[in-house]
Amino acid sequence: MPRTADHEERHRQIADAVSRLIAEHGLDAVTVARTAAAAGMSVGLVQHYFRNKDEMLLHAFRQVSACIRARAEQSIRDGVEHRRPIARVMAEVMTEYIPLDEARRAEYRVARAFAGRALDAPALAEVDTETARKLREDIARAVHNGKECGEVDEGLDPVPAAVRLAAVMEGLALQVYREPDGVAGVPAARLVGPVLDAELAAVFTGECRQYET
Secondary structure (H helix, E strand, C coil), rough: CCHHHHHHHHHHHHHHHHHHHHHHHHHHHHCHHHHHHHCCHHHHHHHHCCCHHHHHHHHHHHHHHHHHHHHHHHHHHHHHHHHHHHHHHHHHHHCCCCCCCCHHHHHHHHHHHHHHHHHHHHHHHHHHHHHHHHHHHHHHHHHHHHHHCCCCCCCCCCCHHHHHHHHHHHHHHHHHHCCCCCCCCCCCHHHHHHHHHHHHHCCCCCCCCCCCC
16 A cells, blocks of 8 residues: 555656646656656656656646646535535636636646647547546536526526536636736736626526525
8 A cells, every 4th residue: 555655646746747847837848857857856766657758748637637626526515515506616616727826827837738739649638628528517417406406497408508618617717827917907816707607697597496495
């Protein structure tokens, strides 16, 4: 068990080093030697876990995607625990994907760099596609649950609704990244909430009844 845990920690440290290099210097800055230096390891140790740069990038992309998803899942658990309406929970989940602070901005830069490279790298493209698919499935499931508790009209198809909300979230994330200080003098943090709330209100049109006694 300790040996397995040590291997997992080494993988995490190397992936973190890759992400830091990308966030600070761009994807082209990533090499095995630079990653080893950033992780505080020898080149030989890094090569023990990853044979080449492509393997490091793939693992780092998976880790970044997993970290974002873990925060989103925590938002869902918190929402259930605090008996929040589904629409509010989804607003919190979607906000986790938007670069509103330095940590998420660095994370977004890394994810976007990977997504760009995925155009010519099938393994990275698979991670990118799977990440997007899971997000759409989460939203579609929320819409379906909303139909059961009264927040969503029974005739609404969850799949197109999920595609719409995911597209809005992705576009909003890109705009916030491009213009972190906001638009027309309005700070980004003050723009995100109203935009997401308006889009969610178009889908979650009813009142939540799931916590009624």
